[in-house]
Amino acid sequence: MAVEAEQHQNIVVRFAGDSGDGMQLTGTSFTLATALHGNNLSTFPDFPAEIRAPIGATFGVSAFQIYFGSEDVTTAGDEVEVLVAMNPAALITNLQYLVSGGLVIVDTGAFNKKNLAKAKYASNPLEDGSLGAYRVLAIDIHSQVIAAVEEFGLSHKMALRCKNMWTLGLVLWLFDRDKQSTVESLLTKFANKPDIANANVAALNAGNAYGETAELPSGIAVYKVPKAKQAPGTYRNVDGATALSWGLLAGGQLANLGILFASYPITPASNLLHTLAARKDFDVITFQAEDEIAAVCAAIGASFAGSLGVTSSAGPGIALKQEAISLAVSAELPLVVVNTQRGGPSTGLPTKTEQSDLLQAIYGRHGDTPLPVVASSHPGDCFDSAIEAVRLATKYMTPVMLLSDGYIANASEPWLIPDFDDYEAFPVSFHDKPEGFKPSLRDAETLARVWAKPGTAGLEHRIGGIEKSYDTGDISYDPDNHQKMTDTRKAKIDNIAADIPLQDVHLGNDSGKLAVVGWGSTYGAIHQAVKRSIREGLDVAHIHIRHMWPLPANLQELLSGYDNILIPEMNTGQLVKIIRAEYLIDAKALNKVSGQPFKISEIEDAIKSQLS
Amino acid sequence: MNQAINKLTLKDYTSDQEVRWCPGCGDYAILKTIQKLMPEFDQPKENQVFISGIGCSSRFPYYMNTYGFHTIHGRAPAIATGVKLANPELDVWVITGDGDALSIGGNHTLHVLRRNVDLNILLFNNEIYGLTKGQYSPTSKVGTRSPSTPQGSIDLPLSPCAVALGSGAAFVARSIDTEMKHLSAVIKIAHAHKGASFVEILQNCPIYNDGIFENIKNKKIAADFRVEIEHGQPLIFGKENTKGIRLNRETLALEVVTIGEDCPLEDVLIHDQTNLTLAQLIGAMGSTNDEGFPVAVGVIYHNPKPNYVDDLFIQRERLRQDKDKGNLNALLRSGHTWEVA
Numbered sequence: 001m002a003v004e005a006e007q008h009q010n011i012v013v014r015f016a017g018d019s020g021d022g023m024q025l026t027g028t029s030f031t032l033a034t035a036l037h038g039n040n041l042s043t044f045p046d047f048p049a050e051i052r053a054p055i056g057a058t059f060g061v062s063a064f065q066i067y068f069g070s071e072d073v074t075t076a077g078d079e080v081e082v083l084v085a086m087n088p089a090a091l092i093t094n095l096q097y098l099v100s101g102g103l104v105i106v107d108t109g110a111f112n113k114k115n116l117a118k119a120k121y122a123s124n125p126l127e128d129g130s131l132g133a134y135r136v137l138a139i140d141i142h143s144q145v146i147a148a149v150e151e152f153g154l155s156h157k158m159a160l161r162c163k164n165m166w167t168l169g170l171v172l173w174l175f176d177r178d179k180q181s182t183v184e185s186l187l188t189k190f191a192n193k194p195d196i197a198n199a200n201v202a203a204l205n206a207g208n209a210y211g212e213t214a215e216l217p218s219g220i221a222v223y224k225v226p227k228a229k230q231a232p233g234t235y236r237n238v239d240g241a242t243a244l245s246w247g248l249l250a251g252g253q254l255a256n257l258g259i260l261f262a263s264y265p266i267t268p269a270s271n272l273l274h275t276l277a278a279r280k281d282f283d284v285i286t287f288q289a290e291d292e293i294a295a296v297c298a299a300i301g302a303s304f305a306g307s308l309g310v311t312s313s314a315g316p317g318i319a320l321k322q323e324a325i326s327l328a329v330s331a332e333l334p335l336v337v338v339n340t341q342r343g344g345p346s347t348g349l350p351t352k353t354e355q356s357d358l359l360q361a362i363y364g365r366h367g368d369t370p371l372p373v374v375a376s377s378h379p380g381d382c383f384d385s386a387i388e389a390v391r392l393a394t395k396y397m398t399p400v401m402l403l404s405d406g407y408i409a410n411a412s413e414p415w416l417i418p419d420f421d422d423y424e425a426f427p428v429s430f431h432d433k434p435e436g437f438k439p440s441l442r443d444a445e446t447l448a449r450v451w452a453k454p455g456t457a458g459l460e461h462r463i464g465g466i467e468k469s470y471d472t473g474d475i476s477y478d479p480d481n482h483q484k485m486t487d488t489r490k491a492k493i494d495n496i497a498a499d500i501p502l503q504d505v506h507l508g509n510d511s512g513k514l515a516v517v518g519w520g521s522t523y524g525a526i527h528q529a530v531k532r533s534i535r536e537g538l539d540v541a542h543i544h545i546r547h548m549w550p551l552p553a554n555l556q557e558l559l560s561g562y563d564n565i566l567i568p569e570m571n572t573g574q575l576v577k578i579i580r581a582e583y584l585i586d587a588k589a590l591n592k593v594s595g596q597p598f599k600i601s602e603i604e605d606a607i608k609s610q611l612s
Numbered sequence: 613m614n615q616a617i618n619k620l621t622l623k624d625y626t627s628d629q630e631v632r633w634c635p636g637c638g639d640y641a642i643l644k645t646i647q648k649l650m651p652e653f654d655q656p657k658e659n660q661v662f663i664s665g666i667g668c669s670s671r672f673p674y675y676m677n678t679y680g681f682h683t684i685h686g687r688a689p690a691i692a693t694g695v696k697l698a699n700p701e702l703d704v705w706v707i708t709g710d711g712d713a714l715s716i717g718g719n720h721t722l723h724v725l726r727r728n729v730d731l732n733i734l735l736f737n738n739e740i741y742g743l744t745k746g747q748y749s750p751t752s753k754v755g756t757r758s759p760s761t762p763q764g765s766i767d768l769p770l771s772p773c774a775v776a777l778g779s780g781a782a783f784v785a786r787s788i789d790t791e792m793k794h795l796s797a798v799i800k801i802a803h804a805h806k807g808a809s810f811v812e813i814l815q816n817c818p819i820y821n822d823g824i825f826e827n828i829k830n831k832k833i834a835a836d837f838r839v840e841i842e843h844g845q846p847l848i849f850g851k852e853n854t855k856g857i858r859l860n861r862e863t864l865a866l867e868v869v870t871i872g873e874d875c876p877l878e879d880v881l882i883h884d885q886t887n888l889t890l891a892q893l894i895g896a897m898g899s900t901n902d903e904g905f906p907v908a909v910g911v912i913y914h915n916p917k918p919n920y921v922d923d924l925f926i927q928r929e930r931l932r933q934d935k936d937k938g939n940l941n942a943l944l945r946s947g948h949t950w951e952v953a
Binding site: 459461 | 627629656657658659661663673674676677678679680681682683684687689690691692693694695696697698699701702719720722723924927928931932935936937938940941943944945947948949950951952953
């Protein structure tokens with residue numbers, strides 16, 4: 001084919017199809033090939049709550065977006081340049097993301113009357129000229145794949161299942177990626193079903209060869225995306241849920257504690273349970289409890305007995321756990337509570353992302369129950385923020401809320417793998433001396449209550465949720481004592497501000513016209529928007545907060561150095577409320593609650609309007 | 613260490629806390645029985661842990677000089693499960709009440725029994741909410757007048773033992789607060805049982821539900837209202853031991869018979885504590901409006917089955933045989949990685 005290659009520094013590709021079409025597998029396979037190719041990347045799996053929606057239905061469309069290139073890539077990209085649409089429903093729901101002049105690859109075999117009707121197309125968009133603004137690569141992938149796998153004698157239905165691999169083969173060719181990593185993972189995945197494995201590999205090869213040999217329409221060429229400059233070291237792709245699970249295991253080792261991870265299945269948090277359940281070679285026990293409350297309670301019981309209790313859920317489940325979390329605050333036991341936030345309220349948008357549980361994390365309990373809140377900002381950061389949550393929980397004998405969300409839990413990025421030997425250990429020492437022991441003993445510096453675990457002779461004692469005497473730990477209804485205990489619990493958490501890093505400026509100057517202040521998974525979009533704005537000469541900085549409570553000791557002073565503060569959040573304005581309340585700073589909000597992450601351009605526009 | 617254990621007495625198990633139950637409460641008698649019994653178990657004192665929820669009965673751990681955790685309403689079985697998972701060596705007791713275990717905590721009671729977590733669960737059943745000042749409970753008899761049911765309760769009560777059996781409990785027994793000998797004997801068997809052992813203790817609340825178990829407890833009349841069951845022995849009761857329980861093989865229901873009159877002695881039902889169907893019939897006796905039936909006290913069901921904690925660790929050990937102990941650096945580098953020079 002004598003077509004010139006297109007050069008791109010960065011590019012966004014989106015795969016869309018039925019929820020049963022295997023788009024997530026296609027996307028992750030393409031991601032691996034792209035990482036091995038040497039590009040920076042970020043992904044965004046975007047799937048419905050329905051596991052297998054009726055075939056061809058618009059509400060059953062599952063998509064996977066990847067942004068990759070030679071620059072630093074921290075979001076899944078704003079505008080799609082290549083869209084793969086496996087059926088009319090995928091086309092009609094995803095065409096909105098495609099730039100004008102972008103390439104759309106469609107399977108004409110799926111554009112039949114029935115599917116067009118299900119997608120509510122009055123006429124076939126491949127024939128009525130409505131795709132005129134785009135470049136269309138229309139291939140009868142149905143027929144191609146049937147022919148490619150004929151020799152394996154699969155049923156018609158099973159043969160068609162290979163069409164995602166045929167399509168992937170074509171797209172790998174289009175971006176000049178090696179297909180070997182996909183071949184290997186197919187052979188591993190279907191090791192027990194050699195016919196299926198071989199058919200999928202044949203489909204992949206056929207799609208790839210189609211690109212090489214077929215006469216493609218004019219204007220369609222191989223995309224050349226240069227390799228990124230990356231820091232030297234060993235890399236892997238990691239998604240947030242995996243990194244967070246590994247961070248918990250790491251935290252357990254650094255604290256020298258066994259972990260009980262007790263959880264109840266809920267989207268999008270369940271992957272933590274799955275990942276850890278498969279790691280029994282580590283000192284972790286997973287317990288699928290009967291409900292959210294039992295899960296947090298089992299974790300608290302484990303902490304009482306000398307393990308690190310960890311529980312995990314999404315917003316609705318965290319709400320159920322809050323009474324028990326207050327018990328852990330009162331009893332002063334360590335506990336890590338992971339909230340993989342999703343769109344709310346109620347069942348809300350279970351598979352979509354949101355940051356609307358910040359206030360619940362900081363304030364959402366009964367009584368005065370302060371506790372530290374830590375937020376992860378991107379997939380790789382989930383590893384380190386989980387370690388930090390374990391450190392704070394064990395050092396200060398307190399529950400810690402660790403916030404992730406549906407976006408970073410599922411999104412993946414290349415991760416420069418750290419050397420675990422470089423991490424500083426924070427081993428827990430259990431109290432074991434009967435002389436002078438009282439359950440109310442406190443560390444003079446941290447104010448942490450003593451941890452004396454059952455099984456230790458001579459330290460038999462009782463704890464509970466009733467207010468306890470500051471001096472003895474016995475039940476006390478004394479008014480002055482309750483004041484003192486409430487003050488002590490608050491002071492213990494407030495003091496943590498002295499034990500966390502000072503807030504740094506991620507990008508830009510440490511004073512100036514505007515600081516964009518973010519937390520959690522808005523990191524990538526804010527980073528890109530601020531980077532682009534600085535490049536355009538605007539006076540703007542990016543500050544990204546990990547320790548949501550207590551806030552870093554220098555944050556007020558730092559923020560006071562900017563004329564304006566802009567806080568983008570995927571909620572109706574929660575951090576902005578806290579900043580205003582704590583510091584009396586007139587911060588401005590930028591809010592989005594569509595279930596989709598911020599686009600870079602949305603934040604860029606807000607920066608421009610703040611500075612105009 | 614073992615010598616030291618043998619020397620322990622009731623006093624060693626009495627904490628320095630002032631007991632705060634109402635005068636005459638049945639909980640005092642249960643506390644005394646258990647404090648006296650504890651030294652008999654072959655356990656270092658520091659391994660004994662009492663976990664409770666909320667309610668009058670749940671204050672119990674404060675008075676035991678062992679490890680104890682007074683938690684939140686209904687959740688003691690879940691917290692105790694976590695304790696046991698973290699350290700299976702511990703001898704873990706759950707102290708709960710009828711509201712705590714069967715109303716707000718019903719789900720946890722069901723699942724802790726189904727999983728058969730190795731815990732000793734003592735449910736103090738006084739058929740009333742005491743600590744919140746006398747509302748009816750899920751075990752109150754129909755017609756119970758209380759502040760929340762001034763015209764009498766209208767919903768059917770649960771039988772704790774029937775619930776436990778329905779949940780898959782492998783050990784279910786019933787005893788009485790003030791009968792130290794019987795209660796001690798039942799708790800000893802319960803404690804020896806590996807897995808979740810469930811003991812319902814009929815307990816008098818002198819303030820809000822006084823005398824509710826009078827028929828069963830009053831020595832003058834109790835023989836007609838209770839049957840003391842024992843594995844392999846016939847179900848005979850009554851002042852003169854003339855009444856019996858027979859299984860009607862046509863209706864598959866129990867019936868009260870008079871021995872020698874309408875039923876020969878050999879037709880009286882023999883208690884088989886391993887028979888779940890019989891246990892369900894015997895456990896429910898006297899709990900609903902079937903007047904004339906005695907309440908069964910003693911071990912109703914005892915049929916060991918695999919327990920969750922043992923199986924969990926067996927599974928883990930089996931898996932670990934083929935694997936190296938978790939190496940974090942290796943984990944981080946598992947799967948596809950690549951080098952950038």
